[in-house]
Amino acid sequence: xxxxxxxxxxxxxxxxxxxxxxxxxxxxxxxxxxxxxxxxxxxxxxxxxxxxxxxxxxxxxxxxxxxxxxxxxxxx
Numbered sequence: 001x002x003x004x005x006x007x008x009x010x011x012x013x014x015x016x017x018x019x020x021x022x023x024x025x026x027x028x029x030x031x032x033x034x035x036x037x038x039x040x041x042x043x044x045x046x047x048x049x050x051x052x053x054x055x056x057x058x059x060x061x062x063x064x065x066x067x068x069x070x071x072x073x074x075x076x
Contacts, residue, residue, distance in 0.1 A: 011064055011067050011068050011071070012068060014064050015061070015064045015065060015068055018057055018060055018061045018064060019061065021057050022054070022057055022058060022061060025050075025054045025057070033054070033057075033058045033061070034058075036051075036054060036055075036058070037054075037055055037058045037059075040054075040055050041055075
């Protein structure tokens, strides 16, 4: 599988995109991403390609969210 690099105009744009992807997984599997990631990290979920992508998207979401929150704290 070939990785695709996507560049965003802002961290907020990236956050919105990743959040939409997470929402799709959550709707499909009826579990919140945070709960999924906890189970996946503990080896309680299979290592399918889709679950690996979901876990990566969730980790990416956390990094971007922290970045956006950091910027907001600096502005306030």
